Amino acid sequence: MLTRKQQELLLFIHERMKESGVPPSFDEMKDALDLASKSGIHRLITALEERGFIRRLPNRARALEVIKLPEAYSPGLQPQPRRGFEPSVIEGSLGKTPPVVAKPAAEERTSSVSVPVMGRIAAGVPISAIQNNTHDITVPAEMIGNGEHYALEVKGDSMIDAGILDGDTVIIRNASNANPGDIVVALVDDEEATLKRFRRRGASIALEAANPAYETRIFGPDRVKIQGKLVGLIRRYH
Numbered sequence: 001m002l003t004r005k006q007q008e009l010l011l012f013i014h015e016r017m018k019e020s021g022v023p024p025s026f027d028e029m030k031d032a033l034d035l036a037s038k039s040g041i042h043r044l045i046t047a048l049e050e051r052g053f054i055r056r057l058p059n060r061a062r063a064l065e066v067i068k069l070p071e072a073y074s075p076g077l078q079p080q081p082r083r084g085f086e087p088s089v090i091e092g093s094l095g096k097t098p099p100v101v102a103k104p105a106a107e108e109r110t111s112s113v114s115v116p117v118m119g120r121i122a123a124g125v126p127i128s129a130i131q132n133n134t135h136d137i138t139v140p141a142e143m144i145g146n147g148e149h150y151a152l153e154v155k156g157d158s159m160i161d162a163g164i165l166d167g168d169t170v171i172i173r174n175a176s177n178a179n180p181g182d183i184v185v186a187l188v189d190d191e192e193a194t195l196k197r198f199r200r201r202g203a204s205i206a207l208e209a210a211n212p213a214y215e216t217r218i219f220g221p222d223r224v225k226i227q228g229k230l231v232g233l234i235r236r237y238h
Helices: 004-020 026-033 038-050
Strands: 054-056 064-066 112-122 130-140 149-155 169-173 183-188 192-201 204-208 217-219 224-234
Touching: 004 026, 004 038, 004 064, 026 038, 038 054, 112 169, 112 192, 130 224, 149 224, 192 224
Parallel strands: 112 149
Antiparallel strands: 054 064, 112 130, 149 169, 169 224, 183 192, 183 224, 192 204, 204 217
16 A cells, blocks of 8 residues: 555656656656655655556666556546645554544453554554554553553564564554653654654654664654554464
């Protein structure tokens, strides 16, 4: 599933190539998506390439090839103009509506609670975090305590040294701030979401992996929004 920005960029490239046969420049892409810098375009292009929607042709400037379009796209459909264009790392209900307050499970009201599973979170290269509220899971009440909670399925291995493995389900307490050392769901540039350890580096924010194969990423404080803090983990053995 593509984020709105990824889909908007893909359709913009596709329509431009239909019109002129030449891909748009990075400056044109930046202006079309109303981004502040070309670095955001680089991230979107990389994400589209990783998902198999476009291909960069070697040894040619501005050489992009659109390989496929989203399933919902039809040849006559034009990209729609932005109406209060909102970032959409979160494609499901998280971020569009408040997370559901955990409620006691009917069959075990005193010992367990039901928590909504809101999609996937990247523990590795950032991906679109949330897809859909697919189902609920029941967890021990003592795992979560007070507040609003949701669950995410982990994709990637960047937090393995913190005991978080690919395929685990993490329980997140909804929060907009964190203390240094907390493992958080972090939203970067209103576009990418990832599960990392939160640190401060002077005025900057560091998102630290728990795997030496991954570098710590440093951002200005205005580029990172905390979406919640890790409070528990569920692992299934097959």
